[in-house]
Amino acid sequence: MMNATVVAQAFMPSSLVTLPLPNVALLFASSLLIFLLHHLFGKTKRGGLPPGPTPWPIVGSLIPMLRNQVRWRWVVGKAEGNDITCFRFGGVHVVVVNSPELSREFFKKQDANFASRPLTMATEYSSDGYVTVVVSPWGDQWKKMRRVLASDVLNNSRLQKEVKLRTEETDHFTGYLYKRCAAGRTIDVRFVLRFYCGNVIRKMMYGVRYFSKGGEFGGPGEEELEHVDAAFDVLKCAYSFCPSDFLPSLRFLDYGGHEKIMKNATETVYKYHDPIASKRLEKWRSWREKGVEKKDVEDMLDIFLSLKDDNGKPLLSMKEIRAQCAELLYAIVDNPSQIVEWALAHLIDQPETMRKALEELDRVVGKDRLVQESDLPQLPYLKACTREALRIHPVAPFDLPHVAINDATVAGYFIPKGTMVLVSRVGLGRNPKVWDEPLVFNPDRHLKDGQTVELAEPDLRMLSFGAGRRTCMGGPLGSLMTYMLLGRMIQAFEWSMPSGESRVDFSEDKWSLFRYEPLCVRAKPRLSTNLLANL
Template structure:
């Protein structure tokens, strides 16, 4: 007994002292599994009446660990999965990671089968280290497995936080941040000459999104003092970086998510990264939340609610007691922040980068804006419904350049059959945002940025949602995004204010924008730096001060 324990501890110390290589990984996993005396990890196919979706012929699952070794040496995992599916020429594939069947889908028809026809069967979420930490033990709505807690928190968000009435109530705060965005970019333009100024579009877009949700939740733009030019201060930069870090590592193919007996060893380092990022968000959120709760408990807040935090704190159940615990409020606010910052900012950065390289698209968008809005005022939310070409550009960015390779995973709560394929209970279904949006069977010239493909022949309104799942913006079904209206407004307002208020071009020393994806994710490899110039009369900007 002592010898076995001693060897186990030596293995852990050895891992912690050096970067984990593949030759070391496999025996370590095997040793830990048998030491932990876990239950048998083979799936019994005896009850399968249909075959599983196809698996790559080059991948023969190892006993117990499945294809985790191959996953570990083929990073990033999403590119490995998509490359294998391309070689197989299939739109559905099954990978066994540990004891979990991970099923990737690039077909809109099959996606509709999963999220529409059999929506209730796939209404749960996986258990993972990252989601447990980010949701404070599964107290929120989006990343929580199917059950009473999910139903409770989704009801709160739908009826209390993002209802049509609440959306209208928060209009002023959204307008303030759209105005602030224009001031920020204006401050980077050289107003004394025609040279313009270089703007980091990623910073402008991400912090506009973060400012909007901070204003809606906490009724404040900055955690600190901000910068003189209106940009984020050190506090806001740290906060946004932490949110994007959590988002990057949510459902990030962590070894211990597929083999729970390995939790605590942090074999791929994800747990440490997530913990630190969550700690940073809590550093900024929790003092504000705790102070607000204290004020209400002590009767110091007799005024009308001003923001979403006030709403969460004052919700009551049928007996007049607080509906939400302090832990639930803290967790749900973090999730709201995470759900708001990434999708609009990524779409607008990519769209603007694509359009700078195709100036005729920029011209068409600004002509539409001038026709709808004019040149004597800034874009308002009431204008957005008429900006079909601008929305088509945003929609094309969502199609071609999604924020994440896969949709948030769905977990089957029972055995089922989809398109004659057996889907075992507990399978993780990953709808591929990349595979759907770039599917050559569905889209003509799928790798080209062509906004015109989304314009309707009858001139009817363009929307960002895609109910047929030919690509994914806000998903659909029981676990679909409840913030579609807010997400659409933030995306189109951000984009329209940038296009209407400023002309955009490549920096003087460049001939074009390099449209290269990051190696590890789908963002632009380098933040978009673009030359901005004023395009409206000066008094329009000055009236915004």
């Protein structure tokens, strides 16, 4: 498994000057071929594109982007202050949107035309050849998998049935924190949050918390750490402006090392998933051969294996099940942990805001029991804290890309077929045209009379779970996990900076939107020891 340093190095492309001469020649030869084919046979209109950087001949803005160490920050910077910006990378137009109005135009009014996804090296690996729902292009396979998830896996009925499972994992997480506190350990918030997210996903998918024995204080063992780290490696490479995504002929160069990272990461995930899935499949085959009808499904894997087509045959292949389980891991593991780490940092830094959140918890829940999911509708300020953290600190710079299925016109601009459309999470959430003092953490801005507070944002003034046909179906689950994590952490424990540190550092990581360093803080029980020690 690659460590964080190796992963970071993969995102540090140097200037083309440092490339071997044959590679430079190949880049220009490939670009020239695409350029000539585009002009000889393409039907793209020349005028009316949204404004953007003047593209270089043939390669567009690909080389200027690659000269910058962090590609997405270059794109965000070039698009900053504009409602819409058009880039050309190789032969691909990429449109970045920073406006709520234009976002609604793309993904509400003209959603049907922008409901596809691009084909990329990373998503080919993460979806095992596009047999899943999140990153697959528009088509019958996407429709099939979407029906399965919407009807049988991530619907409201299933979420209600899994309340007990999630509560068990939240209790386990709270008890784990208490044991670390009792042992005098500093809490690495990022570490414990990712541990919780991994537990919930493993329990929901496979009915297991650990792949082996676990670790100290009932925490993660080496297997669980490797499992979650691999998931984050996949997320780091997905839609990362890899050159071969715009010039596929360059894929064999593996410029930046992304393909090697994806190959290793997905192999690691399947290393843990496949034995469980194979063993369960044999059980289901045995039941079917004996004519036994299993009525109760225990987890997502059972659901997938139990589904039948119109002929009574298994609806999903093992390849589809395998890839979809992995994709659910990637889709759910990051948002709750990212949001709560930033939210807790802000609450520690703003004692008055923390006081308001605690007053609400004490009024609604009290101190004689722990907050439960059933309490959440009565905790708008807690929800507002998570929403504000997500607004300022999105988990990724852009929403997952959409691709134009046909030519379109948006806000008077021509959007050619095949254009990749990126809604900027940073451009919306930190937009001074939309939010007063956009970089100030102020949960009260989300509290309006009679308005329900949720992470989801239907008007797209910020981006949470997307919109339209490609909206994230795991949004309700992710929201519940986020609310419960922050609620338990601040209700059950008092948080403070380590000795010798008086201020919280809000520096961002150079390569991502995570904190520059994991939040490491001190905690002590706020509730009765008897209540926490028995978890």
